[in-house]
Amino acid sequence: MPRLTLSLLFTLLLLAQLAAQQSDVVSQLPYARSIIDTLASPSMHGRGYVNKGDKIAANWISNEFKKFGLLSFNKSGSYEQPFSFPVNTFPGKVEMTFIWKDGRRETSDPGEHFIVRSSSPSVKGNFKVVRFDSSVVKTEAGIKAFLAQNLKKVFVLVDTTGVREKAKRDLLVNFVRFPRNVKGILIPVQLNVMHEHEGDNCTKLNPWDFSQTQSLVPVIEIESAWKTVSEIDIIVGAKFIRNYTSQNVIGYIRGSQQPDSFLVFTAHYDHLGQMGQRVYFPGANDNASGVAMLMCLAKHYSNPANRPKCSVVFIAFGAEEVGLIGSAWFCRNPLFPLNSIKFLINMDIIGTGDEGITVVNATLFDEDFKLMQKLNAQRSYLPLIKPRGKAAISDHFYFTERDVPCFYIYTMGGIRAYHDTCDRRETLPLTEFDDLFLLLVDFASVLDAA
Numbered sequence: 145m146p147r148l149t150l151s152l153l154f155t156l157l158l159l160a161q162l163a164a165q166q167s168d169v170v171s172q173l174p175y176a177r178s179i180i181d182t183l184a185s186p187s188m189h190g191r192g193y194v195n196k197g198d199k200i201a202a203n204w205i206s207n208e209f210k211k212f213g214l215l216s217f218n219k220s221g222s223y224e225q226p227f228s229f230p231v232n233t234f235p236g237k238v239e240m241t242f243i244w245k246d247g248r249r250e251t252s253d254p255g256e257h258f259i260v261r262s263s264s265p266s267v268k269g270n271f272k273v274v275r276f277d278s279s280v281v282k283t284e285a286g287i288k289a290f291l292a293q294n295l296k297k298v299f300v301l302v303d304t305t306g307v308r309e310k311a312k313r314d315l316l317v318n319f320v321r322f323p324r325n326v327k328g329i330l331i332p333v334q335l336n337v338m339h340e341h342e343g344d345n346c347t348k349l350n351p352w353d354f355s356q357t358q359s360l361v362p363v364i365e366i367e368s369a370w371k372t373v374s375e376i377d378i379i380v381g382a383k384f385i386r387n388y389t390s391q392n393v394i395g396y397i398r399g400s401q402q403p404d405s406f407l408v409f410t411a412h413y414d415h416l417g418q419m420g421q422r423v424y425f426p427g428a429n430d431n432a433s434g435v436a437m438l439m440c441l442a443k444h445y446s447n448p449a450n451r452p453k454c455s456v457v458f459i460a461f462g463a464e465e466v467g468l469i470g471s472a473w474f475c476r477n478p479l480f481p482l483n484s485i486k487f488l489i490n491m492d493i494i495g496t497g498d499e500g501i502t503v504v505n506a507t508l509f510d511e512d513f514k515l516m517q518k519l520n521a522q523r524s525y526l527p528l529i530k531p532r533g534k535a536a537i538s539d540h541f542y543f544t545e546r547d548v549p550c551f552y553i554y555t556m557g558g559i560r561a562y563h564d565t566c567d568r569r570e571t572l573p574l575t576e577f578d579d580l581f582l583l584l585v586d587f588a589s590v591l592d593a594a
């Protein structure tokens with residue numbers, strides 16, 4: 145090997161530096177898009193508990209971790225940390241045909257004109273619809289006559305529209321909360337039409353969620369324009385699972401100088417799964433976007449040129465949507481000491497950003513928040529970094545409770561899709577994704593050197 149002259153060495157160093165800068169300016173978007181496209185595709189079944197969508201997603205994430213050569217905390221080499229919980233699911237058919245007095249019929253899939261509340265049990269058959277609304281509660285006699293009926297074989301459509309008196313509203317609301325001796329409940333809700341993209345008019349009802357119990361009476365929300373129906377044909381195939389086993393996916397890169405100190409990035413990969421056989425919730429923004437950032441960071445730090453001094457951990461949590469179950473489990477069963485975490489950053493819903501980001505826990509970790517704002521101002525990344533206090537709304541929460549310094553970051557502005565079938569990859573803008581990536585890398589590099 146020829147001896148390098150000083151000037152050649154200098155040139156090589158300069159080139160290396162340029163290469164490093166180049167790799168930083170290279171957009172993360174192509175890789176991020178490919179991750180979101182995969183996670184939000186029908187083959188992942190909404191990353192819930194119908195068709196084992198959660199396991200397919202966890203497996204796929206494990207394979208990406210492997211590609212980057214991330215290390216495992218398990219002796220087996222697996223990145224997965226299993227845990228179990230009860231959950232109500234809808235693996236069967238979920239369909240409804242609305243029938244009017246004049247014989248008109250309209251068949252619909254859930255998410256389109258109706259939504260089955262997450263705690264609902266199975267139900268099947270043709271049922272008469274009886275109204276419990278302003279016309280019924282107008283007089284005491286009307287209420288009495290309504291409650292005296294045998295409602296065991298009918299669906300009661302409970303409509304609070306136009307009911308202003310508090311006691312009467314409460315009567316209707318409590319009838320939904322504690323339904324008795326009825327076959328089922330229908331609730332009319334306002335339909336929202338989303339105009340996220342030219343020509344894309346996704347319609348949404350109320351946000352969906354999970355229930356860890358199954359109730360005795362099905363409750364179905366229907367588009368309010370269809371509340372004039374007189375009968376329904378309905379089929380809901382629900383299944384309550386007492387002990388579903390899901391998993392977190394955890395990998396790390398060993399630090400070059402302080403391997404027992406940890407910087408941690410987290411993002412939940414689970415979403416709401418399926419409502420019946422035909423309809424799934426893609427969860428592109430919530431939270432394929434956060435997993436995409438997690439993967440971009442894993443890719444970045446697995447490049448030997450970017451090897452950190454501290455160890456860097458990447459956690460894709462499961463069952464966040466069921467109630468922060470994966471992160472709660474991890475905090476009770478950590479794979480490394482929680483008090484050796486220098487800082488943790490949780491990312492959940494980061495697919496927009498035209499109005500900047502919000503940092504939850506900013507008020508608890510003021511110095512770190514100021515550092516983030518300073519870095520952002522220096523490089524003009526994001527239009528706004530808004531501070532917020534403590535909030536039990538994502539996977540950072542149990543870490544906060546255990547005194548782990550952490551932030552939870554979400555983007556603001558852009559689309560309004562949330563916990564509905566409109567949260568799709570096609571309309572996710574990823575407006576500030578690249579800037580947020582650079583900000584996170586800058587922030588982590590200051591903490592890494594500290």
Ligand SMILES: [Zn+2]
Nearest residue numbers: 430431492493
């Ligand atoms: Zn989420």
